[in-house]
Amino acid sequence: MEEEKIVNNIIEGICPIRDIIASLSDKWSLLVIYTLSQNPKMRFSELHKSINDISQRMLTVTLRSLEADGLVSRQIYPEVPPRVEYQLTELGYSLLDPLKGLVNWARENTAVIQKSRKSYQ
Template identity: 70%
Template structure:
């Protein structure tokens, strides 16, 4: 890997800064699993996300071109979200990360426990 200077554009840092928060990948997963969804449906699927945080996350994903937001001129207004083709390309790498996490989560938790126990000695 090349040396990454903090003064030059870094695509890894740029993209991961948007996707590595607590909620973005969960929203992508939910939309990939369910297709087009309304705001409240997404919020029900991700039970512990606040309304404000879901709004911020959806705006960020929309700004990056990973999701589409469609507003219907109805009373009351209806808004739906779906993955874009670009957002769908994230699913294969994400599946690999999910599989890795599922395979290694017990070992990671055991290591954290050992680390905490060793630090308290």
């Protein structure tokens, strides 16, 4: 009964799981999470340098979204100029194991997927 309700909610578009996956599956979120996992705290400029093909605006939007979801925290230091540092929250760190699984799956299947893409074109 509960499984049927979940399926109906997914079909009707009122599924919180779909919303969370959509939020994480944009072009940058998982890369930002991975980058933050490599350093305990990072300033905006450090993040921007680490992900050199992301625009400042897109990094700002992505960080705000991840902060709103509780995956990233932002610490503002009252200095001149202000210093802002970002880090993963406990919830953000809990996403790393599933993310590693996805990365490993992608590595294992890259050749097959690329071959399939070539034959599809």
